[in-house]
Amino acid sequence: MKAKRMIIMLVASAVIFGGVFGFVSFKNAMIKQYFATMPKPVVAVTVAPARQETWRGAIPAVGSLQAVNGVDIAASVSGLVKDIAFQSGQEVKRGHVLVRLDTDVEMGDLRSAEAELALARTSNDRNTALLRSNTVSVAALEKTQAELKVRQAKVGGLQAQIAKKSVTAPFDGTLGVRKIDLGQYVQPGQVMVNLQDLSLMLCDFTVSQKDLAAVVPGQPVRMSTDAYPGRSFDGTVAALEPLVDARTGMVTVQAKFPNDERILRPGMFAKIEIDKAGAEQVVTVPVSAVSYNLHGDAVFVVRDGADGAKTVERAVVQLGERKDGMVVVLQGVKPGELVVTSGQVKLENGSLVQVAAEDPLKPPAKTVMQ
Template sequence: MKAKRMIIMLVGSAVVFGGVFGFVGFRNTMIKQYFANMPKPVVSVTAATASLDDWRSTVFAVGTLQAVNGVDIAGSLSGLVKEIGFQSGQEVKRGQILVRLDSDVELGDLRSAEAELALAHTSNDRNVALLRSNTVSVAALEKTQAELKVKQAKVAGLHAQIAKKSVAAPFDGVLGVRKIDLGQYVQPGQVMVNLQDLSLMLCDFTVSQKDLSAVSVGQNVRMTSDAWPAQSFDGAIAAIEPQVDSKTGMVTVQAKFPNAGQRLRPGMFAKIEIDRPATERVVTIPVSAVSYNLHGDAVFVVRDGDKGKIAERAVVQLGDRRDGTVVVKQGVKPGDIVVTSGQVKLENGSPIQIAEDDPLKAPAKTALK
């Protein structure tokens, strides 16, 4: 009896669990069939047509600005600061005295040397007159002439030393922040103030040797800076380094930019654009149509499906970008319609509907009556 009862219980359990598992399997199968047969939602997108345009390729580079003349003003002699003839940030002219150091000792030595020079002149003139009457020898005259030259050299040296006690601006420019005070003792080479000529700015940058054919001296270039993002500055290439860096394959180029408004300052980072001389016919699309990822850039191209328009994913190879458009070297043909917004909701083969108006665009303003 016990064995029979056990068999009945096992058979009952098998029937119950079999029913449960069968129901779960049936439910999963029906869910899969429902989702497989469920129609994909139509996604509303905007689109644009790939066009064939004349494109002038651009060489891009990054450089650093420097003034055409810029120097840290420093004296070549030591001494006490007796006079400061400038203010921080002041515009100065070439030759304007900026700093005078104490030169009282040198002036005293100069007066003594000038007295000795006058005596040497008198002695030399006397010997010249006596030589005519054969009263003195030629050797005595030569000695006084040598002494005269020594005294003249000493006086000239003291004049030069006193002149170096006055530090002047070597060129026109704008001064920086003063770094010395009255009465301060300065050493030779100690920086007193920085001077920059902001009338013309130079920009040093590098280009690849493969782009060397696209640059030449006198060629026009454009420059933008983060300090003035909405403004571009026009300049010209001033010099090209004759040697290519064998380690990097880069060539140093220098461009010059007029700076009438003094908006550009030394040390600024600059973005350089150099247009290639020749144009070419290329396929262009809006930048917004491109989806960027690690597996490759792609766009969704509008195709005709069985029940309407569908989006087909196409991997593209891109080129230069400019003014919201990008060059497509491979993957899109002229006349293809590409999706410009709504790509996030799309997958390959998704049905789409092209909206007439771009939702990303701001509504047009109506004129006031």
Template structure:
């Protein structure tokens, strides 16, 4: 039993000793293993005159736009326009059948002539006291009734002719010859595209930054890369109580006809320029729940006397973003070199090798070519 216990202690002691020796050697290996040098791209934090913008999303509408419709019912007798053409104010678009009204008008005009003759006769006879004043007044009343009847029929006939209420461009025709048109039924859409209006909202905290005639810029998905310039035309005096937003309307010239009603647009209102701020590329900032941070490259002397570059994690406070840049309120000073790509492989104190160019941008440029 003593020999067996001694042998077991010897075997287990050897096993535990070997495991302890192996762990010690592994720790020693990792402790003395040289840190890998990670290739990253960098950029310098710079001071810049920053003009922040108030962003908004709006919807375009024409300065004048309407679905043209008739005020009277009737058969479509003539169509005097083509879909998609430009028209002038007062140009005839649709003529409705007015034969019945024209007949009634001729009858009413004949009655008007008779009523005027009767009035003139009564007026002449009154001078000789042949007729009474009451008879003259009755003849005058009959004359006015006939005049009103003629004017009413003329107005009805005029409404049978549908004209363009303003200059603009027509849409697609919605009626056909011989069709019976009901009052209010749409004939064609007409839009004045010379000037476009954009309705959008801004927060009440930005209300002090918005003023009438202030310059604004606009971009649309329909024309990528094209910036349209306009000005603020109106500001709603009422602040929406539920949302805290204020409605604003801007005007944009549209001489080339690029903008169309119904388009969605991105609006930017420039704020007044403030003091210069520190900016870095937006790709340099890592956003997370524990705080935004960047990796700053510091030059240090290595153990062999050579200069090495280390990445140090710096917690920052960020501000506005624009054109691929972000404002740094604290944590980085102008002139600091920050890592713009490759942060995923970094930790505090990692050795880095700044690359001459951004490999992602180089690859994208090659793909475009």
């Protein structure tokens, strides 16, 4: 009896487990068949043709701007600020008086020295006249002449000291923010205001020694700054440092840029491009078409598939210089081939694509209600 029950249980278990395994196998087969027969999704992309064009290479660099003349105005002597003859941000000419320091003590000393000078001059004139009649000796005349020179030197020194109490602009330019107040006692070298000549800007940057032969004084230079996106400024190479840095192999170059609008300011960071001499025929694609990764740079090239469908093929490329949103393709793409410029994230080799008239990632334009 027990054996019969055991046999029935074993048969029932086999049937149950067989049914479960059979259902799982059937389910996996149906899923596999569904994915195998499921149509591939069509990805909307934008494309651009690879172009063959005349390319003039450029040397890129990054530098900082400085004014052709720029200085912190400071007094060379100490004193009390008696008069401030400028406003912050004012345009001034060379020789314009900016600050006057108190000169009461020096003026008193000058009047005393001038009186002593007048007396010394009178004594010298008297002895000169008396020497003609042999009334005084030559030694007495030489003594009064020496005394006259001493008094003249003293007066000249006091006048120079008083002149230093008036601080003037050393060149034409634009003043910065005032850093002193009336009645303030200033020390020699204390900064009163900054003065910058913004008529011409200089930019210092470095280039590799391998590009040294392509950079000469007078060569055209293009510059752009983050302060004015989309705008470039034209200048020329002014000078090259004669010494190559042995540690880095870089050479310092200085370029000059006219600044008639006074919009460029010292301290700005600048992106520099120097065109190389000569040009060559190259294949270029938009920078947005390139996918960068550790396994190599690549682009998706559009191919004509079966039934008029379009697919993409991943092509590994070797890139060269880039400029103005374009990059040179040295190997991997032929002129005229269409490359995907947006929508690459959803693509893989063999994906179906639909060429969109506009960027599919671009947000829709807002509707203005009238």
